[in-house]
Amino acid sequence: MTRPVLLVSPDRPGAYRTIADALADATDGALITVAPGRYDEALYLNRPLTLAAEGAGGTVEIASASGSTVVLDAEAVQLTGLQLTGTDREAPVLDVRRGQAALDGCRISGEAWAAVLAWQDGVVALRDCQVTNAQGAGIVVTSGGGNAVERSQIQEVGSSAVVVAEHGRLTLRDCRLDRARGNGVCVNGQATAVVEATRISGSGKPALAVEQHARATLTGVEVSGSAALDAYLTSAAEVVLTGCSFTGSGGQAVRVGEGSAPVLRSCVVSGAQREGVHVAPGGRPRLEDCRITGTPTGLLVEAGGRAECAGLTVEGATTTAVHAADGEVVLERLTTEGGAGT
Known part of the structure; x- marks a missing residue:
């Protein structure tokens, strides 16, 4: 026919x-x-x-x-x-x-x-x-x-x-997200996102925001030039970042909020103006074989927060490599190099 x-x-x-x-x-x-x-x-x-x-x-x-x-x-x-x-x-x-x-x-x-x-x-x-x-x-x-x-x-x-x-589902692969005044990728409600091999640059708000009860699997995502924050993770559901990089944030690179327990594997943070990873009260991330370079503070854990680190390297911290501000940090295989601070 x-x-x-x-x-x-x-x-x-x-x-x-x-x-x-x-x-x-x-x-x-x-x-x-x-x-x-x-x-x-x-x-x-x-x-x-x-x-x-x-x-x-x-x-x-x-x-x-x-x-x-x-x-x-x-x-x-x-x-x-x-x-x-x-x-x-x-x-x-x-x-x-x-x-x-x-x-x-x-x-x-x-x-x-x-x-x-x-x-x-x-x-x-x-x-x-x-x-x-x-x-x-x-x-x-x-x-x-x-x-x-x-x-x-x-x-x-x-x-x-x-x-x-809401209940949306999206796979984002091999894309470029440039100069968004808001987030690069925002996942909230009970949505699910898979983001792979994607570059996000120049975001006015957190380049990655995973909130509420959303699920996200982020692999090989490159974030650069965010105005104040690269990744804002507050979801109570499963969030896994593997092989992601965060470069040149105007503030914190990764912030983990209350009720969130994301897993960061083989991720690299460099050149953030403040902390490489900031754990707020109630946040419970796990860092596996991650590297933080060129930030004033590598890892900051506030009171009521908890971070588990299995293989963490902090290079060139100008203030503190790891700061547990009345929070809890479990360290396994910590390496600090070339820092001018503590």
């Missing part, structure tokens, strides 16, 4: 003049190719199909000044090579309510509280995409499906680059 192919072009004979016209005639599984140009339309996708830019000769921009540019309420839709733009301050550019929106090589730019939203029964799968949003978050996920973002860049956002909330 031949797949139906529909062409959209404002000036080509036999083509549909608008994407909406093509959608009205499209059947399940259709391929709609769109010629380069700007299309001022708001699209409602309610059947499985593919919407793709024609060739590589120019930009296909779909823009809406009112409401979402694309609303998905279908089993599965593929969007390829498109630029989606929205200027409505209340509506996300891409609103995924049901089914899976698979985006490949797309650019999404918005001005609302979120550029991309996956909620209810919606699932997003982004690959090689770019997301910007001067007013709000880049990607917000509250749905419990297999949401995934790979090889993508989220930058210049007004709040957090990625938010996983």
Whole structure:
């Protein structure tokens, strides 16, 4: 059976003049190719199909000044090579309510509280995409499906680059999150996030925030240039960081709050302006084979906090390598090198 192919072009004979016209005639599984140009339309996708830019000769921009540019309420839709733009301050550019929106090589730019939203029964799968949003978050996920973002860049956002909330589930792999005014990645509620091989730079708030009862597995994450804090860990659920690095924080690198017991394995902290790892009252982290370099205080444990360290190296501490301020520290294989302090 031949797949139906529909062409959209404002000036080509036999083509549909608008994407909406093509959608009205499209059947399940259709391929709609769109010629380069700007299309001022708001699209409602309610059947499985593919919407793709024609060739590589120019930009296909779909823009809406009112409401979402694309609303998905279908089993599965593929969007390829498109630029989606929205200027409505209340509506996300891409609103995924049901089914899976698979985006490949797309650019999404918005001005609302979120550029991309996956909620209810919606699932997003982004690959090689770019997301910007001067007013709000880049990607917000509250749905419990297999949401995934790979090889993508989220930058210049007004709040957090990625938010996983409520019962949302998201895998973030090989991405770059740059210059978010809020968090790089924020996981809260009872959400679950897996973040791998991702670089987060220049966050205005904690680059990583895992709160409430959220679960997070962070592997090979590189954080740099945070304004005041690299990682803020307060979740009472399981949080594991493996092979992560935190460089040049304007304040503390890692702060562990009350009720949280994260595990940090083979993590490296360097150049934080204050503490490398700060354990607040009620925090109970475990550090395994971690290294802290070039900070005034390597590890600080406040009264009521407890840290277990199995293989900790602190280099170049200018004030104190390990400071148990009436807190509890269990040390196994501690090494201090080159510090000017205690």
